[in-house]
Amino acid sequence: MNRKKNLRLTGAIALISAVAVTLAGCGRGGDGSSGGAGGESTGITDSTVTLGITTPLSGATAGPGTCTVAGIKAYFGAVNAAGGVKFGDGKTRKVEIKALDDAYDPQKAKSNYDQLKGSVFAMTSGLGTPTNRAYREAAIADKVPQVLVQTGDPIFDDAKQSPYQLGFVPSYANEGEAFGKLLASSGKDLTVAILSQNDDYGEGYVEGFKKGIEGASNVKVVKELTYEATDTSVDAQITQLASTHADVMFNAMSITPLAIAALQKAQQLNWKPSWFLPSNTSSPEAILKPGKASAYPGVYSVSFAKAPQSPAFAKDADVTKFLSDLHKYAKYKGTPAFPHCMWSYMVGATLEQAFQKMTDPTRDSFMKALRSISDFKAPLMLEGTSVNTTMDGQPAVSSVVVQKYNGTGYSTVDSLG
């Protein structure tokens, strides 16, 4: 009796397994060649091309993240309204954008990528180092372009390690180097004090700066200190650096309240060097005014985009078109508070260049076209900067200009003083 039951049970299991395995055999046969990530021409038809973005649209980085979508939507919104992009293969296509929120979570970014890869031609414009890194290897394996992403991480610019990747914004080292070169070419004897964040952010700036002053006998680094991103005060470091009476303070700092406190503390100690700040902590309203930066002989930063807030560009043709596109096609309200809106707009312009150059509607042809853009002056770019994708190891924009705070905004300078 018991044995009979067991036999019946075994029979049932065997039957179910047989059915299941047969089903399984049919299941995956169809898409064996494409592997789910799609082929060379996924996301591109004779009339449209679809781009995917994963970027933080909620959480602490939602402000800049929203901009990374708004700018490119504004650019292609205007292009689509005028008919579309004329591709190198002779067809005119409209550009569609699928943007998903990853909340700056690598896991969600990977999930978004998995979701998008079967339907988009390329991934672009997304903000964040960890989120872009999270799907970098998968994108290489699937041969999905992950291009003009907004991270300063140099791994995206290395064509050997990352054949389907390209970063857009200048790396931290690019920014530091620009300032270093300015000091080296000033011809004055200068002493420099360095305070940097103890992570890849600070190291990138310092490395670039040292490269910029390499071989310049007139510039001497007299003291170099670091702080932790979690520190609540840098008064001790500023006091030590002030005792050197250096002429220049190179402050590679990404924390807004600390940047303000550092500017204030040095004034209290009556140490007033020329002061360098990274592009993301150089806001006139948020940092320089509360830090009373006008007390210093000069506060310097770097940039490559025209700032819509600046009175100097209020009537600039690029800026007015950008703002109207942004309001009309991206439904973005007010003046953008983050430079990522401008950068994303330039990403759109750079992609359009690549589209116009690509001769076949394939990802391969697109990557080739994208890597052959040189000296392209995208809208909103400052004089002296350009898009150049032909240099291996460099992001699409590696040129920045040094700017000096003039009491209300920044203006470009070519020498110290």
Added chain:
Amino acid sequence: MPTAVGLFSRAPLRWVFTAIVVIVLLVVPLVFDEYTNQNLARIGVFAVAVLGLNVVMGYTGQVSLGQIFFVGAGAYVTGYGATHGWNIVLVFVASVVIPGVMGLVVALAAARLGGLAIAMVTIALPIVGVPLAKRLSDYTGGSQGISSAFSNAPAWTGLYNDQWQLYLVIVIGGAVFLLTRNLVRGKYGRAFAIVKSNEAVAASMGISPYRYKVLAFTVASLIGGVSGFLYMAVIQFTSPETMTFGHSITLLASMVIGGAASIVGSLLGGAYYVLVPQWTNHIDPNMTELLQGALLLLTLFVLPGGVATLPRVIARKLRPKNRSTGGAGRQETPSARPAPGREAVEETPSVGGIPTERQEQA
């Protein structure tokens, strides 16, 4: 209804049911497309994490806001081991034991505190974890994280990567679920339940609340480590952002939504963690968090005991009209089926308004 219950509890039927589940689990990776497989694997990863949280919170009643720290620790150990070419079994053991030891050390101190103080201590874990992961950049890759493709399908299997990864999750995750189920249904489970409902009573019965709290917390961190290993196997990347405090809160919300002190609830919690951000993204990528918040509130109003209690709620609603649906609707949790005459107990919410499986069995 009594007949339905009687029918289902017969041993052979239960065996057939188990066999079907096992076969379905074995076949699923072969049938679905790549994206579905990847999603199922992700759900498995977070279901295991929620399960760990359930052991310490759902079953033992100790508020833990640090579960994501153990997931992150497991992921980092896995990433480090895999990139340094350790044997994969060693990697797995290390990724479970190291978070477990961390959990034990924290628990030895934290379990001495009562109630909300434990919550405060566990809050510290992810808050310390993120800067620690950035600082120990020789081991963790700093803020750029570690990626490792150690879990790609070996050539001899002839499987796609997504299929292989899903098998890993099913086998390892399934084993953890089985072990945990046995743990919480045996003598330890009963001890956890008493510690949860009243520590003084527990002590009077010779059950040391301190010891069992430490045990539950350690088990939770071991399971968190397993989840971290699977995280690395499926997502193949980790960075300090993996263990931000917000994710711990989302894990907690997933546990409550899935169903506290419920094995099936942990699975549903994992599904919530993975799928809801995707759905809200489809509705409007600019309003994901708002929609998730709304959904959380809605679930708590409609199903305060979590989605796992849905069959019970439906059964209760349908009972006057159709008496036999109750048993059928509960197929997935045969051991938690409500017996006649027990409904009165079920409808009385336990501590914190969360009815538990344990109550039914008590």
